[in-house]
Amino acid sequence: MRPMKAYLNIAKLRVNVALKRKSLSNYPVLAVIDPTLFCNLRCPNCPTGLRLGLRPPVAISEELFRSIIDEIGDYLLELWLYNWGEPLLHKQTPELIKYAKQKEMKVIIHTNLSMRLTDEYVESLVKSGLDELVVSLDGATEETYSRYRRGGDISLVRENMMRIQSAKRAAAIQTPTVFWKFLVWRHNEHEVEMARSCHRAWGADSFVCGAGFMPPAPHNDGLLEPSTLAEFVPISPPVQDVRKRRGGHNHPCLWLYGALTLNANGSVSPCCGVWDEGDDFAQYSSRGDFFYAWNSDKFKKARSLFQEERKGNNADAHHGKGRTIAPERPDNLPWYLHSANDNRVYCQRCELHRFMPWFAAYPETVIHQAFYQDVLRFKTNKGPKEFRSLILWLTLGGFLFSRYFWRGVLHSIVWWKQERRKQVLPQTW
Ligand code: SF4
Numbered sequence: 250m251r252p253m254k255a256y257l258n259i260a261k262l263r264v265n266v267a268l269k270r271k272s273l274s275n276y277p278v279l280a281v282i283d284p285t286l287f288c289n290l291r292c293p294n295c296p297t298g299l300r301l302g303l304r305p306p307v308a309i310s311e312e313l314f315r316s317i318i319d320e321i322g323d324y325l326l327e328l329w330l331y332n333w334g335e336p337l338l339h340k341q342t343p344e345l346i347k348y349a350k351q352k353e354m355k356v357i358i359h360t361n362l363s364m365r366l367t368d369e370y371v372e373s374l375v376k377s378g379l380d381e382l383v384v385s386l387d388g389a390t391e392e393t394y395s396r397y398r399r400g401g402d403i404s405l406v407r408e409n410m411m412r413i414q415s416a417k418r419a420a421a422i423q424t425p426t427v428f429w430k431f432l433v434w435r436h437n438e439h440e441v442e443m444a445r446s447c448h449r450a451w452g453a454d455s456f457v458c459g460a461g462f463m464p465p466a467p468h469n470d471g472l473l474e475p476s477t478l479a480e481f482v483p484i485s486p487p488v489q490d491v492r493k494r495r496g497g498h499n500h501p502c503l504w505l506y507g508a509l510t511l512n513a514n515g516s517v518s519p520c521c522g523v524w525d526e527g528d529d530f531a532q533y534s535s536r537g538d539f540f541y542a543w544n545s546d547k548f549k550k551a552r553s554l555f556q557e558e559r560k561g562n563n564a565d566a567h568h569g570k571g572r573t574i575a576p577e578r579p580d581n582l583p584w585y586l587h588s589a590n591d592n593r594v595y596c597q598r599c600e601l602h603r604f605m606p607w608f609a610a611y612p613e614t615v616i617h618q619a620f621y622q623d624v625l626r627f628k629t630n631k632g633p634k635e636f637r638s639l640i641l642w643l644t645l646g647g648f649l650f651s652r653y654f655w656r657g658v659l660h661s662i663v664w665w666k667q668e669r670r671k672q673v674l675p676q677t678w
């Protein structure tokens with residue numbers, strides 16, 4: 250059961266965002282902790298796959314992982330154990346998950362699953378308490394798969410997915426839920442339906458697909474082209490359209506308030522999209538360091554960009570001159586390849602917050618997902634613990650004041666009435 254302080258933390262987070270505070274007293278609700286900074290594949294849209302050497306190729310120490318979980322674990326709703334490296338290349342990943350799962354949080358791993366794993370490793374991974382295992386598998390044949398996942402072996406991935414399902418059956422447990430994640434480009438778009446129809450036979454519980462990002466100009470060797478299917482075209486709308494969207498202009502980027510991104514060597518990034526360690530905001534080394542890192546000068550400066558927006562200086566502060574990098578740059582590189590020597594704080598050059606407002610609001614999505622999970626738990630088991638958690642969500646979690654919540658209630662009432670009418674009215678044919 251989640252402690253009361255976790256709900257209080259959500260209330261604090263909401264107040265700090267509303268007041269656009271620079272220095273925070275709340276803990277994050279989402280943590281991205283990367284177990285490794287190395288990988289066996291060479292994907293062309295990933296700094297690790299490209300072997301750019303922008304981060305040291307190290308694995309997280311168990312001690313560092315335990316310190317951060319001890320410090321912030323009670324407040325976390327979700328933990329992503331992946332970012333710029335392959336998490337299953339870390340020998341202790343199952344133990345790390347087990348340690349984190351002592352706290353009430355959802356743990357997710359994204360993996361290429363294209364490596365030899367021992368039976369003991371598979372078994373301990375399945376028994377670790379991991380909630381979701383998302384497998385990057387962008388094709389249903391070797392030819393399409395290896396166009397992006399360079400160095401990967403599709404039959405090994407398939408074999409590993411089947412082994413995970415067998416281990417789940419042997420242990421008689423339902424988790425982790427295995428997702429087949431299919432990124433779509435032009436070369437593999439014809440295989441989406443084939444993959445969707447065979448995902449169960451391959452050992453996945455669920456299938457998800459989305460647009461594949463194009464590698465940035467200096468790394469685009471021409472082998473990848475955007476999908477021709479409208480639903481899989483990569484997102485790159487013009488700025489003026491994005492500015493009209495909710496969350497794309499006046500709202501602070503919630504990664505700076507509700508998410509911690511910790512790399513395997515203890516370096517702290519503003520969010521999970523930062524390629525170069527030189528752009529990081531702080532260093533976390535041991536227990537007790539958290540608020541030094543969380544309220545470092547760079548974090549405060551980044552948060553203050555949104556304060557300036559509030560004061561009406563936004564044109565130069567966050568979305569205007571100070572942030573348009575392309576015209577000023579001779580090499581015309583996208584923002585995530587921008588040199589760390591630029592002395593502007595990374596968020597000043599970031600485009601993510603502009604063209605993907607949903608990404609900037611992701612910590613709020615995490616809060617909503619945790620709430621709905623608890624609602625479902627209450628529906629299946631109406632015990633006092635579940636009731637307590639629901640009350641805390643509604644009050645401290647702020648859902649009583651959320652229009653999404655009331656819209657959901659309204660929909661449920663309408664649905665319930667329709668169901669009731671179906672039962673009462675005699676069938677007339
Ligand atoms: S599998 Fe993931 S971490 Fe490895 S190179 Fe590809 S994108 Fe990067």
Ligand code: SF4
Binds near residue numbers: 520596601
């Ligand atoms: S403003 Fe951009 S770089 Fe900064 S935390 Fe948000 S998404 Fe990341």
